[in-house]
Amino acid sequence: MNEQRYRAVIAWFQARPAAKRGLYLVSRGAVAGVYLLYGGLLLWLAARRQAMVIPAALVPAAAFWTGSALRNYLNRARPYTTLGYQPLFPKKEKGRSMPSRHCFSAAAIAVVAVYCNPALGAVLAVLALLIAVSRVVTGVHYISDVLAGLAFGSGFALIGWQLYGLVVRALLG
Numbered sequence: 001m002n003e004q005r006y007r008a009v010i011a012w013f014q015a016r017p018a019a020k021r022g023l024y025l026v027s028r029g030a031v032a033g034v035y036l037l038y039g040g041l042l043l044w045l046a047a048r049r050q051a052m053v054i055p056a057a058l059v060p061a062a063a064f065w066t067g068s069a070l071r072n073y074l075n076r077a078r079p080y081t082t083l084g085y086q087p088l089f090p091k092k093e094k095g096r097s098m099p100s101r102h103c104f105s106a107a108a109i110a111v112v113a114v115y116c117n118p119a120l121g122a123v124l125a126v127l128a129l130l131i132a133v134s135r136v137v138t139g140v141h142y143i144s145d146v147l148a149g150l151a152f153g154s155g156f157a158l159i160g161w162q163l164y165g166l167v168v169r170a171l172l173g
Contacts, residue, residue: 003083006139010088013137024089027134030127031102037124038109041116056112059160063108063153064101070152071096079142087139100141103132103149104156111157128153 001009013020038060045053076098080087106128114121132146 007085030130034106034127055164059112059157060108063156067104074098091140098145099152100145100149103146104153106131107150107153108157111154
């Protein structure tokens with residue numbers, strides 16, 4: 001999106017307080033939903049003494065640390081900084097826009113959940129997409145930031161889950 005589109009979307013929501021509140025609730029609710037469902041998944045796996053609780057905890061954590069290091073290294077400016085507008089919900093961060101940490105975390109969690117409980121993984125994938133859309137609509141990320149975040153988180157989790165399995169098989173076999 002360009003500056004005019006960001007400004008138009010933000011102005012639309014500013015002129016409609018109920019829609020703005022709804023977007024805020026969807027944005028925050030999707031993030032909270034991911035972390036609550038993920039915590040529930042880990043507790044469920046632990047209570048059932050499932051061995052997959054280990055990669056289910058380690059892979060998203062590794063994605064978070066690696067993705068955070070990548071975004072610190074890239075230090076891409078936020079669209080509101082570059083294009084000179086105020087995001088829908090005030091934010092002080094000026095850089096570290098790519099990849100979106102909300103998106104790569106949610107995507108990594110969703111992929112791991114698919115391995116543990118496919119239905120839960122599908123719900124988490126929908127929440128990850130809602131997070132991605134809300135990050136762009138509120139003006140805090142470029143579309144490329146959220147797409148990179150979703151791709152990074154998903155790819156990292158797919159590879160991380162497989163590598164964990166290979167390491168365990170090599171150590172046990």
